[in-house]
Ligand SMILES: Cc1cc2nc3c(=O)[nH]c(=O)nc-3n(C[C@H](O)[C@H](O)[C@H](O)COP(=O)(O)OP(=O)(O)OC[C@H]3O[C@@H](n4cnc5c(N)ncnc54)[C@H](O)[C@@H]3O)c2cc1C
């Protein structure tokens with residue numbers, strides 16, 4: 522069921538991008554470790570097994586960047602674009618992240 | 627911005643419920659620890675600060691149940707209903723979880 526898989530992907534990317542864009546500009550070591558672990562756990566627990574395996578490979582090639590909000594959100598945008606590339610979807614211009622994701626908080 | 631906050635909430639619940647419904651029926655200790663950590667990290671990193679604080683309190687009162695797919699998905703449904711209660715939203719009948727969440731995988 523491709524529609525359900527796509528809807529789950531959209532929901533997940535929305536959460537992940539919004540999260541990195543609210544991540545501290547100057548995180549503590551503890552906050553960095555939390556974000557790092559969060560991505561690895563997501564890659565283990567993501568409900569679409571094929572997607573989880575793909576995400577695990579990407580994390581191996583491109584480990585999460587957690588030094589700042591800018592590096593984390595830029596890293597995630599890059600990784601999402603790697604998935605887009607593989608799925609033959611348009612590449613997103615990471616300069617527009619701030620306009621796209623508003624958590625309303 | 628309440629609309630953005632609601633959209634983020636819907637996306638997140640979708641991911642979380644789908645995840646527990648794909649969680650192993652007989653998880654290993656390692657898988658149990660992964661799911662447990664994932665929920666605590668979500669409660670720290672969730673982009674809406676007020677919602678994150680609320681979720682942390684719920685986790686303290688009702689720690690994640692990770693012994694099986696049934697216990698994890700039932701626990702999350704219960705916790706989501708606690709949020710619904712506070713927000714004066716309808717209570718969801720947890721018997722319908724399987725019909726509602728399809729990851730297409
Ligand atoms: C971790 C992960 C791995 C996945 N792996 C697979 C897989 O292996 N196979 C598979 O079929 N599906 C996979 N998916 C689902 C897939 O990535 C899409 O979510 C799904 O196909 C729906 O695509 P979409 O066109 O609606 O846009 P999505 O890719 O879901 O993106 C949603 C919206 O985000 C914006 N966006 C697009 N690119 C970026 C970017 N680089 N940075 C920020 N915002 C962006 C755009 O506005 C877009 O409409 C995966 C999803 C996740 C979360």
Ligand SMILES: Cc1cc2nc3c(=O)[nH]c(=O)nc-3n(C[C@H](O)[C@H](O)[C@H](O)COP(=O)(O)OP(=O)(O)OC[C@H]3O[C@@H](n4cnc5c(N)ncnc54)[C@H](O)[C@@H]3O)c2cc1C
Pocket residue numbers: 631632633634635636637638639643672676677678680681702703704705706707709710713715717718723726
């Ligand atoms: C962890 C977390 C904490 C939140 N805390 C707050 C907060 O403190 N304040 C705030 O304003 N918003 C909070 N939100 C957002 C809020 O819960 C809703 O997501 C948002 O208001 C949109 O509501 P909705 O009516 O679209 O349905 P949602 O509650 O988003 O639910 C989406 C869909 O899931 C189904 N559903 C409903 N209940 C359940 C259940 N118990 N089990 C399974 N499926 C169910 C229904 O089909 C529903 O339409 C939080 C979100 C999350 C993820």
